[in-house]
Amino acid sequence: MAFSASSPKEGMHFSDRANATLFPTDDPTLISFDYGAPGPTLLPTSLITLAAAARFARPDASNALQYGPVTGDKEFRYELARFLRREYGDEDVDMERLVVTSGATQAFFNLVTIFTNPATVFLLEDPTYFLAAKMLRDHRIPSSRMVAIETDAETGIRVDLLSTALDSLSARDPQPPDVAGTYPYVLYLVPTHSNPTGSTVPTPHREEILRLARKHNILVICDDVYQLLHYDTATPPPKRLVAFDDLAGETGGNVISNCSFSKIFAPGARLGWIEAPKRIVDAIKLAAVSYSGGSPNHLTSNLLIPLLHDNHLHTHLTHLRTQYSARLTAMLTALDTHLGSTPGVKIHRPKGGYFVWVELPADVDTTLLRKRVVEGLQSGEVGQQRVTFKQGADFSMSGDGCRNALRLAFAYYEPEVIAEGVRRLALVLRAVGVGV
Amino acid sequence: MAFSASSPKEGMHFSDRANATLFPTDDPTLISFDYGAPGPTLLPTSLITLAAAARFARPDASNALQYGPVTGDKEFRYELARFLRREYGDEDVDMERLVVTSGATQAFFNLVTIFTNPATVFLLEDPTYFLAAKMLRDHRIPSSRMVAIETDAETGIRVDLLSTALDSLSARDPQPPDVAGTYPYVLYLVPTHSNPTGSTVPTPHREEILRLARKHNILVICDDVYQLLHYDTATPPPKRLVAFDDLAGETGGNVISNCSFSKIFAPGARLGWIEAPKRIVDAIKLAAVSYSGGSPNHLTSNLLIPLLHDNHLHTHLTHLRTQYSARLTAMLTALDTHLGSTPGVKIHRPKGGYFVWVELPADVDTTLLRKRVVEGLQSGEVGQQRVTFKQGADFSMSGDGCRNALRLAFAYYEPEVIAEGVRRLALVLRAVGVGV
Numbered sequence: 001m002a003f004s005a006s007s008p009k010e011g012m013h014f015s016d017r018a019n020a021t022l023f024p025t026d027d028p029t030l031i032s033f034d035y036g037a038p039g040p041t042l043l044p045t046s047l048i049t050l051a052a053a054a055r056f057a058r059p060d061a062s063n064a065l066q067y068g069p070v071t072g073d074k075e076f077r078y079e080l081a082r083f084l085r086r087e088y089g090d091e092d093v094d095m096e097r098l099v100v101t102s103g104a105t106q107a108f109f110n111l112v113t114i115f116t117n118p119a120t121v122f123l124l125e126d127p128t129y130f131l132a133a134k135m136l137r138d139h140r141i142p143s144s145r146m147v148a149i150e151t152d153a154e155t156g157i158r159v160d161l162l163s164t165a166l167d168s169l170s171a172r173d174p175q176p177p178d179v180a181g182t183y184p185y186v187l188y189l190v191p192t193h194s195n196p197t198g199s200t201v202p203t204p205h206r207e208e209i210l211r212l213a214r215k216h217n218i219l220v221i222c223d224d225v226y227q228l229l230h231y232d233t234a235t236p237p238p239k240r241l242v243a244f245d246d247l248a249g250e251t252g253g254n255v256i257s258n259c260s261f262s263k264i265f266a267p268g269a270r271l272g273w274i275e276a277p278k279r280i281v282d283a284i285k286l287a288a289v290s291y292s293g294g295s296p297n298h299l300t301s302n303l304l305i306p307l308l309h310d311n312h313l314h315t316h317l318t319h320l321r322t323q324y325s326a327r328l329t330a331m332l333t334a335l336d337t338h339l340g341s342t343p344g345v346k347i348h349r350p351k352g353g354y355f356v357w358v359e360l361p362a363d364v365d366t367t368l369l370r371k372r373v374v375e376g377l378q379s380g381e382v383g384q385q386r387v388t389f390k391q392g393a394d395f396s397m398s399g400d401g402c403r404n405a406l407r408l409a410f411a412y413y414e415p416e417v418i419a420e421g422v423r424r425l426a427l428v429l430r431a432v433g434v435g436v
Numbered sequence: 437m438a439f440s441a442s443s444p445k446e447g448m449h450f451s452d453r454a455n456a457t458l459f460p461t462d463d464p465t466l467i468s469f470d471y472g473a474p475g476p477t478l479l480p481t482s483l484i485t486l487a488a489a490a491r492f493a494r495p496d497a498s499n500a501l502q503y504g505p506v507t508g509d510k511e512f513r514y515e516l517a518r519f520l521r522r523e524y525g526d527e528d529v530d531m532e533r534l535v536v537t538s539g540a541t542q543a544f545f546n547l548v549t550i551f552t553n554p555a556t557v558f559l560l561e562d563p564t565y566f567l568a569a570k571m572l573r574d575h576r577i578p579s580s581r582m583v584a585i586e587t588d589a590e591t592g593i594r595v596d597l598l599s600t601a602l603d604s605l606s607a608r609d610p611q612p613p614d615v616a617g618t619y620p621y622v623l624y625l626v627p628t629h630s631n632p633t634g635s636t637v638p639t640p641h642r643e644e645i646l647r648l649a650r651k652h653n654i655l656v657i658c659d660d661v662y663q664l665l666h667y668d669t670a671t672p673p674p675k676r677l678v679a680f681d682d683l684a685g686e687t688g689g690n691v692i693s694n695c696s697f698s699k700i701f702a703p704g705a706r707l708g709w710i711e712a713p714k715r716i717v718d719a720i721k722l723a724a725v726s727y728s729g730g731s732p733n734h735l736t737s738n739l740l741i742p743l744l745h746d747n748h749l750h751t752h753l754t755h756l757r758t759q760y761s762a763r764l765t766a767m768l769t770a771l772d773t774h775l776g777s778t779p780g781v782k783i784h785r786p787k788g789g790y791f792v793w794v795e796l797p798a799d800v801d802t803t804l805l806r807k808r809v810v811e812g813l814q815s816g817e818v819g820q821q822r823v824t825f826k827q828g829a830d831f832s833m834s835g836d837g838c839r840n841a842l843r844l845a846f847a848y849y850e851p852e853v854i855a856e857g858v859r860r861l862a863l864v865l866r867a868v869g870v871g872v
Contacts, residue, residue, distance in 0.1 A: 019510065054439040138724050268734035300735060
């Protein structure tokens, strides 16, 4: 068997290399602070090559190609639990409470189907991850069943407002419909280094969220994809919210930690895991989508076994933290330099994750600003700065809040590119009167 | 960087090799005709090893690790379209109408969410693939919105009954709710070499299904995973149903061909594709689940590029067809030998796919029989035959039909094991009076 390096037959070779990824990286002149992804130089090409060779060399290689067990490959979950115990500093992580997924997005999509009924009310942070709300709309969940809870850009969801909202909801409908296996409420949260504001919910607030979840029978789906990306080495991040639930016992069943390898390894792997109490894991096992396909991404999970086993993923993650941290520092330094003394500008300073949230003077409309920037990019308007950002309104539950804010992703580019991008951004802002 | 061959530290090595796949293959004495999967000797271990090495050796290796484009990697879709044009003998397969998925199961689950509303009525073959109906129940779709259409074990869904059912449904509710982007009806079908009966819908029936789909605004989701597994070399299978829709034009939008690499390459790859008209592809692109995660299984799709490009997948598929065909022959021969002359026994003879459907005398209850067999296996009862099968009622929409039928999967085992399994099955049947 042979593989050709070039085209074996004329006209049968693919030659269009543009748009090979989700991002238009074929435009090297553009600095896009939109991309919530590791940059090309941080993708583990050597690691995956060696991991594949190691896994396929084993005598049980064919098991990686068969339908996998419903909650995922046992050896992978064993190694993953070992990795997480070390990274979280939490001995309570148990492979029996881990379920392999094909990434946090697909897992969230499936969880909404499996654990809700047509009367379930969804509580969301406001601002929130823009695609989470859109995924709920794709589930035909009407706005009347989505409740926005204001967040604080430092401490995340306002737990006092969450409590008030739940009291009011349960007073309105004191007997929420009881459909076996479903929850009357789902709370979607990015509790650690959130998307978009970079906020982290403090430990006492986590305890209060769990108390409310028990009281009102809420399923809290935590997008924990940034939990392992904490750059403040002096203080650890709060424990993930699921650790406050009763993981091993009979009373647990209110929190799911929905995690991914996208930010700590490779988005293209489309591999993730759920950590959840026994009751939830048991329910996932019974879902037809689990059984019909077997383990999601069974092959890819098998490729990661050697990386986890020999601690290469730990080494890689340590490297990523250093790199991401340097990128965050570069962004904050550049923002301070260009906008630090501008009245009305507030630069939020996350301790981890992927995003810096910037609030501008109240009269700046970042939705209009982005429209101008993108139109300028397309028309090639003279003087146009080749930089983009995400407008704050994209993350607003009403679609109309946070109009004076913008989100900057710092994980994708090298520090010097980030500095240049922020310089361009400052010029864009100056053109609309910010920092003149 | 090094990978250890054995445990680097005591107590840190995973040693439990049992249940490494979805199937309890750790019991070598059991012959299970349940498994709808390629057997271990048919899994392409060498191919995937070489493909991974080839793909990762390319200078653009890191693109395989990034978020992929929403409808999937362009080069993969180019090579896939080329492969399908050859295998289907249909020049109309176009990469722009292919969308990468993480397998037919997850794709079906997502399509139901994206394209239906709380009033959509689901029409299903009866008997049907048992997990399809269960997936609909996991979507909280009540029985009142599922309509069973009787099938013929040779020609599949009874098109006359489908037409009558639709007339009656549309008379009952002449104005089905119009929710943008959704369909009032979904028809789920395995049109070619069906699961469970092995039936194939003839071409004129396909034309009639399309006519009905246009008339009533039905979305027909075809589980086409056996379309490429046709073993009757004298006659080609009918064209897939999507080819009767208007794939490139503006009037198309009623049929989705939901396909998978599970049966033609490896279930663990969790990789598949959808072929659909432009209108449907455009809608999938807009779904948040597509954008948030990027292409499903982007990495795995990249591994298959070299296999498609150098026609290794064609060679492998040709090999699989020969092997599966020999297994089917072994099963039919053994069934003829042991049960061929038994009054009341009807052995259906599929021309492809994975399954043989056997009807037994009306007084035989295969649900009870399987229960006895499984209990015998567990208790180690003397004289128990170590063989299992799927009971017909599992595929019945009411859960109570087809009680005198059973489904035998023939893809998993070598011909001589199949012959032995059928011998055991005949002994089991003899014990309940069939073929005494």
